[in-house]
Amino acid sequence: MSVFLNVNEIKEKVSLLDLLKNLGFTPQKVSGGEHFFLSMLREEYTPSLCVNDKLGVWFDHGGAGVSGIRSGSIIDFALAYWYPSGFPEVLHKIVEYANVSVDPSESISAGKVQSERPARVPRYEIERMEELGSNLAISAYLDSRGIGAVSKEHLYEVYYSVLDDKNRLRNFFAAGWPNENGGWEVRNKHFKGCLGHKGVSFLEGSAKRLCVFEGYFDFLSWRVEHEKDPASVLVLNSLSLLQTAKARAAKFDVVELYFDHDRAGRVATGEFVADVELSRDCSWVYAGFKDYNEKLVASLRFEHKVAPALSVTANNPGLAVER
Numbered sequence: 001m002s003v004f005l006n007v008n009e010i011k012e013k014v015s016l017l018d019l020l021k022n023l024g025f026t027p028q029k030v031s032g033g034e035h036f037f038l039s040m041l042r043e044e045y046t047p048s049l050c051v052n053d054k055l056g057v058w059f060d061h062g063g064a065g066v067s068g069i070r071s072g073s074i075i076d077f078a079l080a081y082w083y084p085s086g087f088p089e090v091l092h093k094i095v096e097y098a099n100v101s102v103d104p105s106e107s108i109s110a111g112k113v114q115s116e117r118p119a120r121v122p123r124y125e126i127e128r129m130e131e132l133g134s135n136l137a138i139s140a141y142l143d144s145r146g147i148g149a150v151s152k153e154h155l156y157e158v159y160y161s162v163l164d165d166k167n168r169l170r171n172f173f174a175a176g177w178p179n180e181n182g183g184w185e186v187r188n189k190h191f192k193g194c195l196g197h198k199g200v201s202f203l204e205g206s207a208k209r210l211c212v213f214e215g216y217f218d219f220l221s222w223r224v225e226h227e228k229d230p231a232s233v234l235v236l237n238s239l240s241l242l243q244t245a246k247a248r249a250a251k252f253d254v255v256e257l258y259f260d261h262d263r264a265g266r267v268a269t270g271e272f273v274a275d276v277e278l279s280r281d282c283s284w285v286y287a288g289f290k291d292y293n294e295k296l297v298a299s300l301r302f303e304h305k306v307a308p309a310l311s312v313t314a315n316n317p318g319l320a321v322e323r
Contacts, residue, residue, distance in 0.1 A: 014098045016018030017053045038240035092271040096224030130157045147220040205232040210252040218292040255279035
């Protein structure tokens, strides 16, 4: 026999908008009674997760995350967000983060709950993690992004399997790093996503100065150029976690922002600077490029083009022409 929270009471008492606010998410736009968020269930740059609080429903127009859930009630959202947590655990998390009082239902057997809602089979499984270096494809990918030299201290090789729509098990590998909510952000040449639910990544350093990045590869690009910089680092991993980042940044004396040069990044930068005292936009260091990594890759390509030309000129002085 087990005690479970009353599902119907949770649906009646808990606002999904309030839950999202307490989790650190803010709608990017509101149209009528619909609130549009950057999906926190996967990586995206255009708000497509729609919440109708009056009806108590949500729908992710951009597709499902790793849980396979893309719509439903607040319960369905929680199952997708805290995937692959079990049903009872998810109910307790809703109550905890929504900060509401909900009476437990009568003691019932776990078997009865299972009959009400079948257990969801996880669609992915992390098989193992290893230090960088054994997988040449991963190493080559990181080198192509210009961050191979600094990656060993910050990234792992993640080997995982995914159950596809036809229930076939497919094996994958990628470079990955953990976030604070227990998920793993993974990247390879063909895929960019998260195993588990989204969260920020924090690297502790100076207690007074914080550098905030939109993406982890942008942080690593900065690290290439600032190898010994002692600043603390906060990586959003998704702009949907902007509120969480602002709350974390408020305790620092100096906050440097390195967001993308696109509309979403500019809006996020403006909001951050307005809300967090002593924060400043430092994205000027990669002016002319979308982000820090794009600048780094471009500079490396330029160096590779220039080096052979200088070598040829040095070996053949006659090629040098005075102007």
